[in-house]
Amino acid sequence: MALREIVTVGDEVLRKRAREVVNVNDKLCVLLDDMAETMRYEGRGIGLAAPQVGILKRVFVVDVGDENGLIEFINPEIIEAEGEVIGEEGCLSVPGRSGCVVRPERITVRAMDRHGERFELKAEGILAVCICHENDHLDGVLFIDKIVEQEEEPN
Ligand code: NI
DSSP states (O other), X not given: OOOOOOOOTTOGGGGSOOBOOOOOOHHHHHHHHHHHHHHHHTSSOSEEEGGGGTXXXXXXXXXXXXXXXXXXXXXXXXXXXXXXEEEEEOOTTSTTOOEEEEEOSEEEEXXXXXXXXXXXXXXXXXXXXXXXXXXHHTTTOOGGGSEEEEOOOOO
C-alpha cells in the first residue's frame, strides 16, 4: 500500500465526471487499498473518492467509524433518498473550509465490491451524508457548491 497525494480545490480533475469502472482488476484493488490508507493517514477523513487522488474512476471508500468499518464502492448509484438533514461538512480536498449542507436523511445505494459482486446498502445519518458527499465527487461536485450556511470564522 502507498499513500496517494490528495488534490485540492483549483485542480480541474476535481471538476470532471469520473468514468465507470469496466474491469475490477488488481490495479483497481491497489487503488482501493491506497485510498483507504490515505484516508486513514489524513486522520480527519471519513471518506475519499478516486478523483481526490487524481483518478477519474467511479470509486470511493468510506469509514465513518461505525460497525460497517471500511466500505468500498465501485460504480455506485444512489437509488433511493428520503428526508432532509442539514449538517456541517468538510473535505480533504478543500482544506480549511467547512459549511452546512442539506443531504438526504436516508439513502439506498447500489454498488459493486472489489470481488465484482453487486451489493445494496441502506444508510442513514453520518454514513448517508458521507456516501452522498463522496458520490458527488464522482460528478465533479464539491460540498462548497452546496453550502447553505457558512461556518463562522474562528476568533
Ligand atoms: Ni470530499
